[in-house]
Amino acid sequence: MTKAELLMPAYRFGSLGEVTPDILREMGAKAVGLDIDNVIAPDGTLKYAPGVKEWVKSITDAGIPVTLISNGTIFRVKTVSKYLGGIPFVHLAKKPRPGGLIKAAKRMNVKITELAMLGDQLFSDIKAANRCGAIAVRIDPLPGKSLYPHYYEWKAKREKPYLDAFEERRRQADNK
Numbered sequence: 001m002t003k004a005e006l007l008m009p010a011y012r013f014g015s016l017g018e019v020t021p022d023i024l025r026e027m028g029a030k031a032v033g034l035d036i037d038n039v040i041a042p043d044g045t046l047k048y049a050p051g052v053k054e055w056v057k058s059i060t061d062a063g064i065p066v067t068l069i070s071n072g073t074i075f076r077v078k079t080v081s082k083y084l085g086g087i088p089f090v091h092l093a094k095k096p097r098p099g100g101l102i103k104a105a106k107r108m109n110v111k112i113t114e115l116a117m118l119g120d121q122l123f124s125d126i127k128a129a130n131r132c133g134a135i136a137v138r139i140d141p142l143p144g145k146s147l148y149p150h151y152y153e154w155k156a157k158r159e160k161p162y163l164d165a166f167e168e169r170r171r172q173a174d175n176k
Helices: 021-027 052-061 074-083 099-107 122-132 149-174
Strands: 011-013 031-034 066-069 115-119 135-139
Touching: 011 149, 021 052, 031 099, 052 066, 066 074, 066 099, 099 115, 099 122, 115 122, 122 135, 122 149
Parallel strands: 011 135, 031 066, 031 115, 115 135
Antiparallel strands: none
16 A cells, blocks of 8 residues: 555544444444544543534444544543443554554454544554554544644644545545
8 A cells, every 4th residue: 555545534524423323334334443532532631522422322322333442541541431431442552553453343343344443643543444454434633722733733734635635536436
């Protein structure tokens, strides 16, 4: 895979709430790997996006297991897991290395190709998913304040050409 292919999501959504069980099934997903920072809570905070608990419940009630996959420490990840009803988690996942995703897929008893990794960062979440054959799903970062605004501004500039290429590819597919 080229660098551009490693950073290209298969799907993109404006928010987590847009992803439904039916959409996950259409992707071929039988399980979800869920990033924390800027997907369900602003980076480094425990201020959750509205509806996150209900979203996780709707996915699991539909028979699709969800596991948090985060580069965060056990303190943060376990706290988020408890908030979400004690869902399983992989902490210190070391994304963009794919090991955390592979571990989560094994725990949920699905093939790695049946795991949808939902995350906001192309250079960690999406790259990890593409490295191991998981379904790479970009969730646009939560709006609001981050503890590291300069880092995320820098990251957004680096991601922009890849996201522009994704949108162009989607426009071309829609026009066929």
